[in-house]
Amino acid sequence: xxxxxxxxxxxxxxxxxxxxxxKEIFETVPNIDIAEAMEDIEDVTxxxxxxxxxxxxxxxxxxxxxxPETQEKIxxxxxxxxxxxxxxxxxxxxxxxAIEEMPANVASRVLKVxxxxxxxxxxxxxxxxxxxxxxxxxxxFILMLDHVTVKDAxxxxxxxxxxxxxxxxxxxxxxxxxxxxxxGLDDLIFADxxxxxxxxxxxxxxxxxxxxxxxxxxxxFKRYDLTAMAVVNNEQKIIGIxxxxxxxxxxxxxxxxxxxxLSHVTPLEESYLDTPARKMAIKCIPWIIILLILGTFTTxxxxxxxxxxxxxxxxxxxxxxxxxxxxxxxxxxxxxALMIRGLATKEFTPRDIFKVIxxxxxxxxxxxTSISVFAFVWFTIEQYTGIVTNENxxxxxxxxxxxxxxxxxxxxxTKSALVTSLIVATTLFVAAxxxxxxxxxxxxxxxxxxxxxxxxxxxxxxxxxxxxxxITYLGIATLFVHLFNIV
Amino acid sequence: xxxxxxxxxxxxxxxxxxxxxxKEIFETVPNIDIAEAMEDIEDVTxxxxxxxxxxxxxxxxxxxxxxPETQEKIxxxxxxxxxxxxxxxxxxxxxxxAIEEMPANVASRVLKVxxxxxxxxxxxxxxxxxxxxxxxxxxxFILMLDHVTVKDAxxxxxxxxxxxxxxxxxxxxxxxxxxxxxxGLDDLIFADxxxxxxxxxxxxxxxxxxxxxxxxxxxxFKRYDLTAMAVVNNEQKIIGIxxxxxxxxxxxxxxxxxxxxLSHVTPLEESYLDTPARKMAIKCIPWIIILLILGTFTTxxxxxxxxxxxxxxxxxxxxxxxxxxxxxxxxxxxxxALMIRGLATKEFTPRDIFKVIxxxxxxxxxxxTSISVFAFVWFTIEQYTGIVTNENxxxxxxxxxxxxxxxxxxxxxTKSALVTSLIVATTLFVAAxxxxxxxxxxxxxxxxxxxxxxxxxxxxxxxxxxxxxxITYLGIATLFVHLFNIV
Numbered sequence: 001x002x003x004x005x006x007x008x009x010x011x012x013x014x015x016x017x018x019x020x021x022x023k024e025i026f027e028t029v030p031n032i033d034i035a036e037a038m039e040d041i042e043d044v045t046x047x048x049x050x051x052x053x054x055x056x057x058x059x060x061x062x063x064x065x066x067x068p069e070t071q072e073k074i075x076x077x078x079x080x081x082x083x084x085x086x087x088x089x090x091x092x093x094x095x096x097x098a099i100e101e102m103p104a105n106v107a108s109r110v111l112k113v114x115x116x117x118x119x120x121x122x123x124x125x126x127x128x129x130x131x132x133x134x135x136x137x138x139x140x141f142i143l144m145l146d147h148v149t150v151k152d153a154x155x156x157x158x159x160x161x162x163x164x165x166x167x168x169x170x171x172x173x174x175x176x177x178x179x180x181x182x183x184g185l186d187d188l189i190f191a192d193x194x195x196x197x198x199x200x201x202x203x204x205x206x207x208x209x210x211x212x213x214x215x216x217x218x219x220x221f222k223r224y225d226l227t228a229m230a231v232v233n234n235e236q237k238i239i240g241i242x243x244x245x246x247x248x249x250x251x252x253x254x255x256x257x258x259x260x261x262l263s264h265v266t267p268l269e270e271s272y273l274d275t276p277a278r279k280m281a282i283k284c285i286p287w288i289i290i291l292l293i294l295g296t297f298t299t300x301x302x303x304x305x306x307x308x309x310x311x312x313x314x315x316x317x318x319x320x321x322x323x324x325x326x327x328x329x330x331x332x333x334x335x336x337a338l339m340i341r342g343l344a345t346k347e348f349t350p351r352d353i354f355k356v357i358x359x360x361x362x363x364x365x366x367x368x369t370s371i372s373v374f375a376f377v378w379f380t381i382e383q384y385t386g387i388v389t390n391e392n393x394x395x396x397x398x399x400x401x402x403x404x405x406x407x408x409x410x411x412x413x414t415k416s417a418l419v420t421s422l423i424v425a426t427t428l429f430v431a432a433x434x435x436x437x438x439x440x441x442x443x444x445x446x447x448x449x450x451x452x453x454x455x456x457x458x459x460x461x462x463x464x465x466x467x468x469x470x471i472t473y474l475g476i477a478t479l480f481v482h483l484f485n486i487v
Numbered sequence: 488x489x490x491x492x493x494x495x496x497x498x499x500x501x502x503x504x505x506x507x508x509x510k511e512i513f514e515t516v517p518n519i520d521i522a523e524a525m526e527d528i529e530d531v532t533x534x535x536x537x538x539x540x541x542x543x544x545x546x547x548x549x550x551x552x553x554x555p556e557t558q559e560k561i562x563x564x565x566x567x568x569x570x571x572x573x574x575x576x577x578x579x580x581x582x583x584x585a586i587e588e589m590p591a592n593v594a595s596r597v598l599k600v601x602x603x604x605x606x607x608x609x610x611x612x613x614x615x616x617x618x619x620x621x622x623x624x625x626x627x628f629i630l631m632l633d634h635v636t637v638k639d640a641x642x643x644x645x646x647x648x649x650x651x652x653x654x655x656x657x658x659x660x661x662x663x664x665x666x667x668x669x670x671g672l673d674d675l676i677f678a679d680x681x682x683x684x685x686x687x688x689x690x691x692x693x694x695x696x697x698x699x700x701x702x703x704x705x706x707x708f709k710r711y712d713l714t715a716m717a718v719v720n721n722e723q724k725i726i727g728i729x730x731x732x733x734x735x736x737x738x739x740x741x742x743x744x745x746x747x748x749l750s751h752v753t754p755l756e757e758s759y760l761d762t763p764a765r766k767m768a769i770k771c772i773p774w775i776i777i778l779l780i781l782g783t784f785t786t787x788x789x790x791x792x793x794x795x796x797x798x799x800x801x802x803x804x805x806x807x808x809x810x811x812x813x814x815x816x817x818x819x820x821x822x823x824a825l826m827i828r829g830l831a832t833k834e835f836t837p838r839d840i841f842k843v844i845x846x847x848x849x850x851x852x853x854x855x856t857s858i859s860v861f862a863f864v865w866f867t868i869e870q871y872t873g874i875v876t877n878e879n880x881x882x883x884x885x886x887x888x889x890x891x892x893x894x895x896x897x898x899x900x901t902k903s904a905l906v907t908s909l910i911v912a913t914t915l916f917v918a919a920x921x922x923x924x925x926x927x928x929x930x931x932x933x934x935x936x937x938x939x940x941x942x943x944x945x946x947x948x949x950x951x952x953x954x955x956x957x958i959t960y961l962g963i964a965t966l967f968v969h970l971f972n973i974v
Binding site for chain 1: 690711738749751775778814843869919
């Protein structure tokens with residue numbers, strides 16, 4: 001609630017040009033909250049006024065939290081002088097992110113106006129492919145020679161630190177410009193003034209390459225509890241750093257991608273509320289159509305099966321088809337989700353294949369046994385209580401009502417009901433095991449081929465499991481009906 | 488590959504007591520890598536040797552990365568003196584996490600031996616409920632009075648900073664012990680020695696309450712790009728802090744929970760490879776059984792429908808049931824995943840209900856129209872090519888082979904095939920819209936009731952959509968068959 005009140009206060013302060021209050025707000029309210037309030041102001045001249053009267057030391061941060069649309073509106077309304085002031089207080093990675101979303105003419109105006117070193121940094125960042133370490137990194141970091149003393153290092157930080165994305169990690173190089181260590185700002189505080197960086201630096205630092213996938217980078221941050229990491233080029237020279245706040249966003253993005261893939265929808269690029277319905281539909285439709293086409297195999301199989309002798313003899317078997325397919329799908333779905341997530345977060349790699357297969361086989365056996373025993377009992381209850389009607393018996397022995405009253409629980413009915421349950425439960429057993437095996441092998445294979453298991457493996461799983469289950473169903477039903485001499 | 492070689496070098500250095508190499512390893516290799524190598528050493532006396540010869544300043548960190556089982560083995564083999572040395576270099580939150588996993592007798596020995604202030608902190612941490620801010624926080628932080636000068640603050644950090652979890656954020660209180668601001672270590676470096684903390688502190692800091700859910704805390708860190716946050720009690724006094732490294736773990740845990748719930752499996756507590764098959768099965772079985780029981784409604788519906796006149800007249804309609812149910816399920820599954828994730832990451836709240844419903848209705852309309860048009864064409868092709876066999880027509884007009892050859896594409900066949908496609912496509916349209924609506928309302932309702940939407944909403948969705956789709960199918964089929972005068 002208080003969030004809403006605050007938002008309205010901010011809007012009110014801007015609209016009614018309450019300068020003192022506004023200055024107080026910029027001092028005490030986090031940037032993102034101010035940015036969200038600004039998004040609700042239609043009149044761009046009112047926003048421009050804010051950027052004129054409040055120091056760009058504050059407004060530059062707020063600007064970076066605004067939506068691309070609002071950023072563009074503001075830049076178009078800005079004079080070059082306004083724009084330079086804003087850019088001087090912005091970080092290269094924020095500017096690069098903003099420019100990527102803007103029309104070419106707006107972007108080129110920003111780059112033209114930007115100070116030369118910022119322009120160089122931004123251009124460099126814009127050249128890295130999406131989702132690589134390069135696209136997440138920033139070029140503003142502190143790099144010092146290993147011979148520098150602690151005293152000099154602190155002095156350098158005082159002078160140049162404000163331009164860096166972080167001063168909490170200082171990167172240390174040797175005379176050959178090779179990265180040789182990192183020093184935490186706390187280490188500088190704890191150390192003696194006369195010590196040199198090489199005496200106090202951590203030599204167990206971790207780096208990533210500029211072309212590494214951002215997901216790999218996030219996994220390194222998690223594994224090593226990092227707050228900043230050096231990005232190196234092919235010659236192992238540091239060219240940028242990645243900080244934890246950007247990694248947090250990557251982690252969320254990657255988790256959302258895994259969830260989207262598992263639910264058959266292309267991940268959204270903007271936030272849910274900012275994505276128009278038309279765009280949402282485009283993210284959904286292709287997947288449903290692909291699955292519909294893949295489902296043709298299931299339709300084909302069911303079409304053949306329902307005409308088989310055994311299914312016309314015991315039509316109730318058809319009623320169990322959804323239960324069969326759902327259970328197979330659920331059993332495989334559990335495993336594939338664990339596999340895809342495990343592969344994504346590097347909990348295991350295709351190298352661990354035999355450990356994983358052994359574990360899943362054992363799990364599949366326990367799961368399949370338990371659920372098929374349960375299913376046997378449950379399906380028998382369903383038939384006895386008339387939840388499903390074993391029709392071929394009703395027409396012979398009496399109406400549905402008499403079954404419900406126990407009137408025709410004849411030996412013949414009992415036998416047929418038990419065999420029916422046995423057929424379905426046995427098929428379930430096979431389907432559950434099969435689907436877990438496919439759910440292990442499919443993602444591991446896809447991962448070994450360096451493709452994204454989340455996108456490719458999941459749709460195939462359902463189709464394979466459905467078709468094989470139906471064929472198994474037909475086989476088991478035919479076998480058991482002959483074996484037990486039903487009809 | 489280099490990871491494996493390194494691991495073997497570490498094991499070799501320990502087993503063969505290569506002290507110089509081992510010291511070098513502890514200097515240059517990250518703790519987690521050393522811990523993983525140690526896990527592979529069977530003989531606990533060899534591990535104990537490491538803890539004796541290497542300074543506990545290093546080993547305490549490695550210890551906190553070991554598995555609960557190995558930690559327990561080491562503690563049991565430790566003398567009290569060894570244990571004290573280890574504990575003196577450990578953080579309260581790591582000790583609390585370790586103790587939680589240990590048998591009572593081992594835990595109480597650790598607490599008995601621990602220095603008094605550590606014991607107090609650990610006991611406090613152990614009292615917070617799982618998944619709350621209290622359970623994630625640490626009690627070792629730096630709190631200073633607002634009147635302290637920058638010079639004195641730096642001096643205090645030099646003296647007491649090594650005991651704190653982080654010195655990068657200094658928390659500032661007033662004389663009444665109320666939290667009034669935060670100061671970054673970098674601000675101290677940039678500031679003039681004589682300034683006071685109140686002059687340079689950030690007043691726009693964010694706090695959480697000790698009983699807040701850890702997911703809420705993670706959302707705050709993301710929203711405000713924090714690296715440390717104060718945890719306050721009911722009187723708004725700071726009692727602990729949460730740092731970004733712990734939040735990263737929370738984020739991963741929460742993402743895994745959402746994925747697990749969407750795939751119908753209880754989240755694992757340990758890593759995948761550490762979870763035995765028996766435990767995995769226990770996480771899987773209840774869900775499958777619940778879904779099997781819920782599926783009974785689908786079985787009931789299908790059992791009634793397949794005996795309806797229209798389905799015996801046009802048996803091919805049964806073959807489309809899986810396609811129908813899968814498409815409805817997929818369409819709703821897309822929406823429910825977006826809803827659950829959006830609610831979890833606070834992208835929107837139940838307050839945004841009307842915006843969300845409007846967007847999803849519009850999306851549903853576009854999706855349903857597109858896929859039902861596609862389905863109409865596709866299902867007609869399926870019938871014309873004999874992928875499915877419209878049997879009632881075959882028996883009248885010729886065999887499957889003659890259909891395939893185009894021999895019996897009579898007017899009658901064409902009419903029946905088109906009506907069949909129309910029936911299925913129209914049902915699909917209804918099912919797709921319906922399932923998206925249910926997929927929006929269900930999670931929002933569950934969230935408004937303060938329950939976890941991921942766990943409750945998803946299983947109900949499938950059943951509701953399946954049953955309603957089947958009933959709709961029957962209604963539409965009966966209507967169209969009469970309307971178009973198909974036998």
